[in-house]
Amino acid sequence: MSALQSAASSRAEAIQVSRIVDYLGLFILFMVLTGSYHIHAMLTMGDWDFWVDWKDRRLWVTVVPIVLITFPAAVQVLLWERLRLPWGATVCVLGLLFGEWINRYFNFWGWTYFPITLCFPSQIVPGAILLDVVLLLSGSYLLTAIVGGMAWGLIFYPGNWPVIAPYHVPVEYNGTLMSVADILGYNYVRTGTPEYIRMVEKGTLRTFGKDVAPVSAFFSAFMSILIYFLWHFVGRWFSTVRFLKAT
Amino acid sequence: MKVLKDRTALWSFVGLLLAFAATSFYAPSASAHGEKSQAAFMRMRTIHWFDLHWSKEKVAVNENVEISGKFHVFEGWPESVREPNVAFLNIGIPGPVFIRKESYIGGQLVPRSVRLEIGKTYEFRVVLKARRPGDWHVHTMMNVEGGGPIIGPGKWITIEGGHFADFKNPVTSLTGQTFDLETYQESNIAFWHVFWAVFGVAWILYWVRRPVFLPRYLLAEAGRADELVSATDRKVGIAFAAGTILIVVLSMGAANSKYPITIPLQAGTMRGMVPIEEKKSTVAVKVEDATYRVPGRAMRMKLTITNNGTSAVRLGEFYTASVRFLDSSVFKDTTGYPEDLLAEDGLTLSDNSPLAPGETRTVEVTASDAAWEVYRLSDIIYDPDSRFAGLLFFFDANGNRIISQVDAPLIPSFI
């Protein structure tokens, strides 16, 4: 604290320094999050997010919210506890989407020529806004986990549907019924990813028939709550200010 | 201040590095040229591709090229490779330079994985549509779950004429609309991603218009954190949350009324692939012994051949792992088979005079070509199960073909 104050000699200068620290800090926070959250995302949800023919009603809906609630839960602790700022989840997902779009545009399209229509990322901003607002209004991590985590899981599928729906239009393709997404995955050859690797529409939810997406979403929401708690403590451990105090 | 600066520099650097690492971390693999590095026994004892035909060697963008032929699922399928209960007829190309318009096994479209039976021969056909100009090495390929890719012969196909930008991939839905898959829904994707990005940034901007780090940190440390959130802040928060829910509900409803008929993704292994009806081979072949001479790049085998058929036959071809050794006095290739995989005079027999019906003869057969080394087939002597395998093609005077198989241990010779 003393180091921070003695660095500036007048009040005007102090404000200026403080603002510079803000901009630098925001930039660093965004970049660090973009990088680390993106690596985490690729290692956990990978193909489910890379390809439109993996975005199904069961596994995509289930896997993506669960593995993505991690960083938001951790960063919310840091920003809320230390600074009373309720945009931890939002800054995470914006960083992730920024990184994903760079990757999809320059690597998938620019380097390998997969069309964007096959490999755009999932939409996760709506859930992050809800997660942040619940924390702001309740000021409680328990409520954020339960209400926010639930909202995060439940809004994922409807939040993506305006983009995904047109890919589920049926096509009769040389005598076989296929969705537009299936045809895209079939047409644009992924030599290293044979069809049987694709994990979609698998599971034991057959009894729910047509309404499998809401069931998957509820399951995902419950799991998101649990993972939120887990990563909340990861966030606590990371947001220690011991080092800052030492300087 | 100095400490702060150093830290800032350090973390900026870490951040950029991480962001860079993360974005370049994964690029879908574009190369298909693993053909030579694959274990030789995999290529010799799994799928045998033959009677291949390439409709064209040069195509313009938007034109089709068709690869057809047969593949035999070898009886001596190695124990270390899982049986082809789940297999996918793929194509080995460096990224989507062509699109796979159609692919068939036994006349059935196979957009998904299939079950193949060991010992059967299937007819296949793959229709590719040229997308990106260039010279491309195109391989037939069968992926087997638990076994990896089994790569067939690679042939250079040139896409010349036309531009990548002019590539079109039209499809008509069951609801009657026709659209180009190459750019399908691009503006809708862009709209929603920009919309939500702006929405999220607006939420953060609302907070960072005010001082962010130092003053807030100091106040929070002083135990006055609650002063940092005002009643207005809460109202704005409620507005953002309500707006989010409203937009999602409305846009979902709009999507549902615009696309009232949707189906789930189609998945699951396809069964019941129809193999070719084969008559039993009328030429019986017994391998007495086989050696591979390392310095001469030649395989020599002693075969006892019995002709149980009704016409005299001669051996015209020995095929293994996509490499074809021919005796040009019996059989010549006219399909434009890739040169590096074709030894037009690579097959010699101690006696290749016609073998009469009912006759049995023991002959020395030598298959020699640089392909043994180039395609690392000779590495088979370093495999844990040093066996070779392949197909023998016999021909009678009328050009009728009889296929027999060989599958026997191989002994290396180093002198």
Ligand SMILES: [Cu+2]
């Ligand atoms: Cu190749």
